[in-house]
Amino acid sequence: MTKKSSCYLDAMAMLEAADEIHSPQVCEQALQHMAQDITRDLGETYPLVLAVMGGAVVFTGKLLPLLKFPLDFDYIHITRYGDRLQGGEFEWLREPYEVAGRDVLVLDDILDEGHTMKAIVAEIMARGANSCHSAVFANKLLPKNKAITADYVGLDVPNRFVFGFGMDAKKLWRNLDGIYAMSEPD
Ligand SMILES: O=P(O)(O)OC[C@H]1O[C@H](OP(=O)(O)OP(=O)(O)O)[C@H](O)[C@@H]1O
Numbered sequence: 001m002t003k004k005s006s007c008y009l010d011a012m013a014m015l016e017a018a019d020e021i022h023s024p025q026v027c028e029q030a031l032q033h034m035a036q037d038i039t040r041d042l043g044e045t046y047p048l049v050l051a052v053m054g055g056a057v058v059f060t061g062k063l064l065p066l067l068k069f070p071l072d073f074d075y076i077h078i079t080r081y082g083d084r085l086q087g088g089e090f091e092w093l094r095e096p097y098e099v100a101g102r103d104v105l106v107l108d109d110i111l112d113e114g115h116t117m118k119a120i121v122a123e124i125m126a127r128g129a130n131s132c133h134s135a136v137f138a139n140k141l142l143p144k145n146k147a148i149t150a151d152y153v154g155l156d157v158p159n160r161f162v163f164g165f166g167m168d169a170k171k172l173w174r175n176l177d178g179i180y181a182m183s184e185p186d
């Protein structure tokens with residue numbers, strides 16, 4: 001048997017110490033509800049769906065097959081966390097292209113303070129989109145107002161650093177099919 005790397009062992013220890021917040025089954029049900037709501041509202045608008053990389057990758061991959069109407073798909077990339085636990089300055093790694101005149105739906109993994117989604121919506125509308133809706137799989141419950149609220153929310157999560165379902169913990173565990181919260185320091 002090969003010797004397990006320290007990265008592997010650290011990742012396993014992080015997961016073992018974490019708390020499960022939403023099971024894979026609950027996540028799947030939430031996806032179904034979101035797909036119904038989005039279909040009801042945007043199903044006849046031929047929207048441009050923009051996934052925010054990289055956190056939205058799991059949400060997007062699971063949601064798109066549930067949207068049974070014509071749409072265009074592209075991705076954007078903006079980050080303000082990098083591999084840090086606290087938000088910092090925005091960095092556009094791929095800007096929104098060809099949004100003028102379109103009804104746009106932005107998909108992201110989590111709405112925390114809302115600064116990222118606010119900046120995205122502002123940029124898309126400034127580029128002449130007809131409308132811009134936002135869908136986040138996880139909405140963090142905060143004891144203060146957010147910069148923006150999302151039009152579609154999958155699940156609420158507690159005010160802790162969460163990971164899984166596309167969200168990373170120190171670059172790890174985006175591949176989990178449920179949502180977990182990191183253990184808090186004693
Ligand atoms: O509501 P906010 O407080 O602005 O935080 C939410 C943003 O933070 C994460 O992005 P991150 O910069 O970590 O990039 P990632 O998608 O690559 O994980 C997440 O994907 C959201 O885009």
Ligand SMILES: Nc1nc2[nH]cnc2c(=O)[nH]1
Binds near residue numbers: 081110112161162168
């Ligand atoms: N992975 C992850 N990214 C975030 N971005 C903002 N809040 C969070 C969080 O709780 N988890």
